[in-house]
Each structure stands twice: as C-alpha cells, then as structure tokens.
Amino acid sequence: MPNIKQVSQYAGVSTATVSRTLKNPEVVSPKTREKVLNAVKAVGYRPNWLAASVKSGRSNSIVVLVPNLVNPFFMRIVEGIEKTAQEYGYSVLLGDTQGNAELEHQYASMVLSNRADGLIQLDHSYPFSELDAELGADIAMVSVCERIKGDHGFPCIELDNHGACRALTHHLINYGHRSFGVIAGQIDSQIHRDRLAGIKSVLDEEGIIFTDQMLVGSSYSIENGIKGARELMELEQPPTAIVCFNDDIAIGAIHALKSMGKRVPEDVSVVGFDNIPVTPYMDPPLTTVDQPALEMGRRAMDMLHQMMSDKPLSRRRELLPFRLLERASSGPVPQ
Incomplete structure (x- = not known):
C-alpha cells in the first residue's frame, strides 16, 4: 500500500511537507501544493483520515444542508464546497432538507455529537432545534446564499x-x-x-x-x-x-x-x-x-475551515459581485 514516504520521494519534498500540505494546504505555496497533490494521485496514496480523527477527536467531515438537491444552482455551490473540502482533507455529507425543519435538526445535530466538525447552511433557517439552540451557537457554521434568520451572528457568503x-x-x-x-x-x-x-x-x-x-x-x-x-x-x-x-x-x-x-x-x-x-x-x-456559485462554495468552505481551525476571520460577511446576462427574453416595451 502506498505511504507518505513514497509521496514525498515522488514530489521531491519532505514527509513533513506532505503532511502539512494534506492537513493545512493554505500554509504551503500553490506550487508545493500542486506538486504534492499530483504525487498523491500518481502513487495512489490515501491518507488515513480515520486514524487521524481518532487521535485528534475530529471527524474530518462536514455537513452541508441543501434545501433542494435537484436545483442546479445549489449543486454548483456544493461542487465548490466539495472541491475545497477535499483539498483540506474533509469529506462532505449532503443533507437534502427540502425545507423540512426536522430534517435540518437531525443533520445539524451531527456536529453536536462530533460526527461532523462543521456545518454549511444553504437555506435561511436556523438549523438547530430549541433543545440544541444554545449548544448550536458555539459550533463552526457558515451560511451561503442566504442569511440565517435571527441575530445569531454566523458568518455568511452572499451575492449583492x-x-x-x-x-x-x-x-x-x-x-x-x-x-x-x-x-x-x-x-x-x-x-x-x-x-x-x-x-x-x-x-x-x-x-x-x-x-x-x-x-x-x-x-x-x-x-x-x-x-x-x-x-x-x-x-x-x-x-x-x-x-x-x-x-x-x-x-x-x-x-x-x-x-x-x-x-x-x-x-x-x-x-x-x-x-x-x-x-x-x-x-x-x-x-x-x-x-458565482462555485466561488461562493469555495469561499464558504475556506471560511468554515478557518473556524474549525480556531483561526480568526478577517471578515464575517462577504458580498460577491454579479453579472447581468442580457439575452433574448427581454426587449422593448410593446407599442
């Protein structure tokens, strides 16, 4: 089975650099990160995240609450989240909530029971039940697209x-x-x-x-x-x-x-x-x-990773720009 030493030899870097790249990719240069990730693919290395999570008390997974998985806009956001999560060594569990509060509560409770380390909410509702509301206030959670209702103060990524x-x-x-x-x-x-x-x-x-x-x-x-x-x-x-x-x-x-x-x-x-x-x-x-759905997903995961790593956020709200695409469904007022 391929190991971390083989990855380091293939990439021409130390095993410590490989480990640092896989656990905290933001601390290494883009060139080093690309070199290590290419080596990981080339030798077929699979990090033992389960063993690492047992040692650290972390699950190395996050939950993403999606109001409708059929909606292609939401799926582009999820794609951005998943790509970035993989770079950080996290797996992603999708919760298709269909706006159902009980389903949201069930998925959100996974963070409280240490089955997930963080949560990204794509809807505007506060996903914790009244029973869990006080505990939920202290978890790593980011909202994207929508702002969570109420004065909860969770960071968000949204459009103008x-x-x-x-x-x-x-x-x-x-x-x-x-x-x-x-x-x-x-x-x-x-x-x-x-x-x-x-x-x-x-x-x-x-x-x-x-x-x-x-x-x-x-x-x-x-x-x-x-x-x-x-x-x-x-x-x-x-x-x-x-x-x-x-x-x-x-x-x-x-x-x-x-x-x-x-x-x-x-x-x-x-x-x-x-x-x-x-x-x-x-x-x-x-x-x-x-x-910019992909970018919204990437930034949400970046922000969540900072929170899960106990790093301070430079800003708690990011307002992303839009593009107006003028096509043929709009035209002059009828005479």
Missing part, C-alpha cells in the same frame, strides 16, 4: 442581491417598460427583502408606483412561475415586464405566457436569476443574473 435587482430593473426601464410584475420565491428570507428593495428603489427613482398586486409567488419552483404569470396577466393592467426571483420561476412564467398566446419578449419581457445551465438554450434564451 439588492444591486443585482437594481440592474435587472434598470435593464427593463431602458427598454421603455413602466408596468412591472414580480414573481417571488421564499418571502420570509433576507434574499427576498434585498431583491424586492432593489426593484422598488429603481421604480421609486423613476416615479413608478409599486403596488401589492405587482407581487405574487412564494416558492422557487416552475409551478410557482406558471401560477404567478397567470395571476399577473389577469390584472386590469397586466405587466409588460416580469422579474422572476430565480430561473425555475422564469421557466414556468414563459411556459404560462406562451400557453396564453403571449410572445416573449414581443408582448412580455421576462428576466430570471441564477443563470442555471439551461438558460442559454431556452426559447427564447433567458436574460438573467449570473451568481
């Missing part, structure tokens, strides 16, 4: 959602749109508040009044997009532009509009959020906001 929705709204305003509809996702989350505030701020600047009728929807699903688009088009003054709070909603909205004989974007412009892989190939290709 306010700025992104300002950019989407400006994009539609520049095409002459003055009548808007919004199909939202989870309405009790910080993301919802930030995105809606971004839209409202631009409309206010343009002298466009936002009414309650312009806002529909309550989940990040295709079905919500279908239902929401139909509700909006039944208004006395239906919108000429619809902002969807994720791409699945936009897919449903476009489907519903076409079933009603509406053309996109000639009759109604539709924009989404996330830039999931299918969006460039839709009919029409979807105008959307691209989130």
